Amino acid sequence: MTAIHVLGLTKRYDELTAVDDVTLDVGVGEFVGVLGPNGAGKTTLLEMIEGLRRPDAGTVEVLGEAVWPRNPRLQPRIGVQLQASSFFERLTAREQIRTFASLYGVGAATADGWLERVGLGDKADTRVEALSGGQAQRLSIACALVHDPELVFLDEPTAALDPQARRNLWDLLSSINDSGRTVVLTTHYMDEAEILCDRVAVMDHGRILQFDTPAALVRGLDAPTRITVAPGALTAAQAGAIAGVGEVGEGPDGVVLVTREPAAVLGALAAGQHLDGVTVQTGTLEDVFLALTGREYRA
Template identity: 55%
Template sequence: MTTKENAVNTTPAKGTQPPEAAAVLDDVRKTYGGVRAVDGVSLAVRRGEFFGLLGPNGAGKTTLVEIMEGLRKADSGTVTILGHHPWPRDVRLLPRLGVQTQASAFFVRLTAREHLATVAALYDAPRRSVERTLAMVGLTEHGAQRVEDLSGGQRQRLAIASALVHEPELIFLDEPTAALDPQARRALWQVLRDLKSAGRTIVYTTHHLDEAEELCDRVGIMVNGRITALDTPGRLVAAGSPMTRLLVPADRLTLDQAQAIPGVQQATLEGDTVVLETLDSGPVLSAVDAIAGLQGVRTRTATLEDVYLELTGTPQG
């Protein structure tokens, strides 16, 4: 994969700002002691774009997002958010931004509804926005519960509601589906799609690579403070390995039989499954069919997770 080429081709030229950009970063750097947390990052997020930021723990994602939010000052480089510089703290930007963090603060003695009403009042948002936003994140029936009595997943949804209640233009979401059960996670996906359809811009970090592949217009993969790949999920996957994996139940096909099939590059045993890797799946599938039949056989092509592992060498998490 030509990851360097991906990054260069999608990074704005120095000193330029793409039209309709919600966020523009130019050679942004931040160092803590001898650690380069952000090391020369340049990128642009278009208005209305769903942009995902991926990378292993310690890659610099949180620092970069906090610089964009105006919570940290970059050592050098320039940052423009909705036409303004976020540092020093710009009060004109605050109503236009929505921020959800993993360590969100709550008024724990208030009910969920009261908490959200307090946040709405801080932004001078209309009272009706409280009920609308509670419904949006599936918390209407829990609105009368004290925040301290909510489950972890419910608090996560309340944190997201707090970032959305004033209808911001640019929304920063840090692991928004963490602590959510699968049903709530999928429901939030639809909320995020609706926000994008309404013209909101979303900058989003996640450890769920399937989620990023499903939702994001573009993703940036960050390693050691640098953006090592930046493109649409589809193009990143297409530029990766063309290998197809065939997954065959081990009680149907032995490892020796798999390795003897023409066109199989590698065969391995993973639990109760024989995994065949091939560049030409058609003839290999025909050979498997002749030996064992195709019942229970699955195929798996490259995914964003494969690209991520190739670039970082570590599983996301």
């Protein structure tokens, strides 16, 4: 089954085409990430799929329903965490999430439980304007999930979170997905996408450049393997003499062997008893991202 069906979606602002003829499908129960540099069109794409922004061309169906004009039948079935959070002023965290919950007919006990799940139980009586950026982000996510939606949209959900909070949120999102919910998120964290997502769409200049599993994207890059041998274990000359080594470098962590035949090179290192302290680095999703979108600075 398809949770999201997007066909030829386009959005323009004067001379700028923010989203350019995007077509994609997301299956029910999938966890999909959308990656891209600043200004790639990620947020605009999500807002059109969510029914928050009218497309100039193309169609969107979510859970079998058209999203535009605004479809009130979809609102109880989806959860949305926006990039910029807006809360009712002068309410505490508890009052805030209970208010959101009441809009969906969800009881206070369930709302309070979500505060605990995102680690804000001790901040329940704190006014939202007194929360830190990371705490406000977690409250925003809890508000998006409080009514147990079938489909969840999260726009950079772990921005402003410390490493511990990020990891805890990963566990929460994984558990939600494991229960059969569909999750779509945008993120700038490659490790986050690689760990959480079933498939990843890399977007730039309003277009989807690649859409596949993280592993398939990395395989398609055909990046060389870098094998680092501990300092003193091997000289650069000895490393260069190993069959299959294409390039040798030296760094603070030891001698670096660049190869496209890692099995043969590791076998040679094992035969020479040079495996102690060896590290192996293959291509990563970040390598894919940079290969597709370039390295220039984006404001």
